[in-house]
Amino acid sequence: MTKIQIALLVSLVILLFLYLRYFKSKLVNRLFFLVFFGLGIVFVINPDISQKVATFFGVGRGVDFVIYFLLVVFLFLFINIFYRLRNMDKTITDFIRSKAIEEAKKNEPGS
């Protein structure tokens, strides 16, 4: 095993562990990520597989394919997070606003 393979494998395993521990969300979500990490581990242990997939897609090297794939995944994730943040932002604003309006006070003149 080359050093890069060891390094990637270790980080993948750590990430997987952290993810499973801290993201107690839906089962589908977890399965998706298990598959993702699983694929990641597979590609790292056996770069030939990624090579085969790469040639199928007409890409030069297995690594290149993984990079392209990741680019798409990251872009998607980024957009996803961006929209989620915006929604959260809106929710917070609406909440702070309705509280402000509900708790509005009016001082009477001469008080």
Place this chain on the structure above:
Amino acid sequence: MAGIFIIIPAYNETEVIASTIKPLIEKGYEVVVVDDGSAKSVETYLDKLPVHFLRHDINLGQGAALQTGMEYAKQFNPDYVVHFDADGQHNFSDIDHFISLLEEKKVDIILGSRFLKEESIQLVPKKRRSLLKIARVINYFFTGLMLTDAHNGFRVMKGSVLNKIRLTEKRMAHATEILKLIKKNKIKFAEGATEIRYTDYSLQKGQKAVDSVNILIDLIINRFVR
């Protein structure tokens, strides 16, 4: 006295706000102060003046504070609604003047402009004048409206306009958003001459030139992401 509601967003304002509000109270206006999550609640500096006081628990931005004030005022079915700064830069005597302008010009909103009268133009610091000239063009690009003053917080509108504008920009880009909404909802508007009195206090508190970049970025992002 017709229901005239003055919306004043306030953030970390101190003694100055009381002197800004006093003449408004004396004229019989309803004053709505929206404290935008100031570290020390602005309420303590109000000197128990009879205002409507609202407070955001966290800082959301001037646009958000204005929207909160307007939503609150809507409950009272006001005849007129005014946007007014807390730091004493605006001139309260322009309020009555703008209200008569509304009737005179048969429009629904009067937007304050520093650039309609030579005296008020002279009051604007030179650096800011050039920045505002650029802002005017960018404004036209984003809103389709060519105004003489792209970024003036003093506005007087008929109460009915409250149903037509809803600010979603929380920070300073709201100034441009208002113009976009005016164009989109075909709200009749005109500019009115007003002057901004710059004091050391208000210049120090106010926006820096760098903030214009932030506003531009906000506008660009929202152009693509609405």
